[in-house]
Amino acid sequence: MGDKVVDVPTIGGPQRRIGATGPLVGAIGLGCMGMSGDYYGAAEDECSTKVINAALDAGVTLIDTADMYGGGHNEDLVGRVLRTRRDDAVLATKFGIRRADGRRWNDSTPEYARQACEASLHRLGVDVIDLYYVHRLDGQTPIEETVGALADLVAEGKVRHIGLSEVSAANLRRAHAVHPIAAVQSEFSLWTRNVIDDGVLGTARELGISLVPYSPLGRGFLTGTVRSVDALPEGDFRRANPRFADGGLEANLPLLDHLHAIAAAHDATPGQIAIAWVLAQGEDIVPIPGTKRTDYLAQNIGASHVKLADDELALLDEAFSPDKVVGERYPAAIMPVTR
Structure with missing residues (x-):
């Protein structure tokens, strides 16, 4: 596959804090999911390693992985990079999605939380995880029990901060009552x-x-570069995603018109405008766009230097209002359980 040699800019804007008392991080993080498995086509460890190092060099500090990305491969990959520069990163990983024998299921039991944490520490080659998320709830284990187990890991010095992924407002309150939650x-x-x-x-x-x-780039849709499902690699997750499959992509393409126009006015890419919109929603928001190429990394970081005017933000709000988007964000079989 290879990777272009590009100059990656340093991240712009002030750092943002994770939680009320958590670490300061660059305004944009790095999601590493696409570097393992075939979610968005094939990846190469050598290219992915270059991306992670280039991100750290540019001031991207929040590095996000999970134990289910590539069946543990992604944590191994991230861990190899961080062995020589652990202090440069705020390391986030997750547990709760399990796969075996062709099955996929969620497990947020206290027993699995501890087992998964120990396995992640080993793969990552670290003594402590900076931010440990419940990746998905299983819909059966009371969230108080799950967070209680994570609180024990904090007390033991194996986890610094707790996060939740794809959670309801009610469950967020219940979890926070057990132990402070740093991030959703x-x-x-x-x-x-x-x-x-x-x-x-x-x-x-x-x-x-x-x-x-x-997915602040809408799984690549908001970059404006995905024009046909047939052009996506075999095995690409988006081929079965309702917003892309069965005519969904074609129905959604007109949404991009205003995005392209604003991008042209800023001499920016549509993806940079999409990330700039997310950043403009509040100083308590740290998006983690993923990429496995340094040229796309440079574009993503460049978004931190784009400042949108109030009328541009309002125009984008209206252009992408939820009632205009065609398709659910996940296939029904893997739609997150938030209750």
């Missing part, structure tokens, strides 16, 4: 605003919890 990780972008509509962002702000949006 949820999908959030111009065309996915469920954390606002469902009251999650408002509750997080009330409790002093940061939002860490994944």
Whole structure:
């Protein structure tokens, strides 16, 4: 696959804090999921290693992985990089999604939380995880029991801060009552605003919890480069995603018109405008766009230097209002359980 040699700019703007008392990080983090497995086509460890190092060099400090990305491969990959520069990163990983024998299921039991944490520490080659998320709730284990187990890991010095991914406002309150929650990780972008509509962002702000949006580029849609599902690699997750499959992509393409126009006015890419919109939603938001190429990393970081005017933000809000988006954000079989 290879990777272009590009100059990656340093990240712009002031650092942002994770949670009320958590670490300061660069305004944009790095999501590493696409570096393992075939979610977005094939990846190469050599290129991915270059991306992680280039991100750290540029002031990107929040590095996000999970135990289920590539069946542990992603944590191994991130861990190899951080062995020589652990102090440069705020390391986030997750547990709660399990796969075996062709099955996928969620497990947020206290027993699995401890087992998964020990395995992640080993793969990452670290003594402590800076931010440990419950990746998905299983819908059966009371969240108080899950967070209680994570609080024990904090007390033992194996985890510094606790996060929740894809959680409801009610469960966020219940969890925070057991132990302070530093971050909520949820999908959030111009065309996915469920954390606002469902009251999650408002509750997080009330409790002093940061939002860490994944897929701020709408799984690549908001870059304006995905024009046909047939052009996506075989095995690409988006081939079965309702917003892309069965005519979904074609139905959504007109949404990009205003995004392209604003990008042209700023001499920026559509993706940079999409990330700039997320950054403009509040200083308590740290998006983690993922990439496995340094040229895209440079573009993503460049978004931190783009400042959108109020009328541009309002225009984008209207252009991408949820009622205009065609398709659910996940196939029904893997839609996150937040209750």
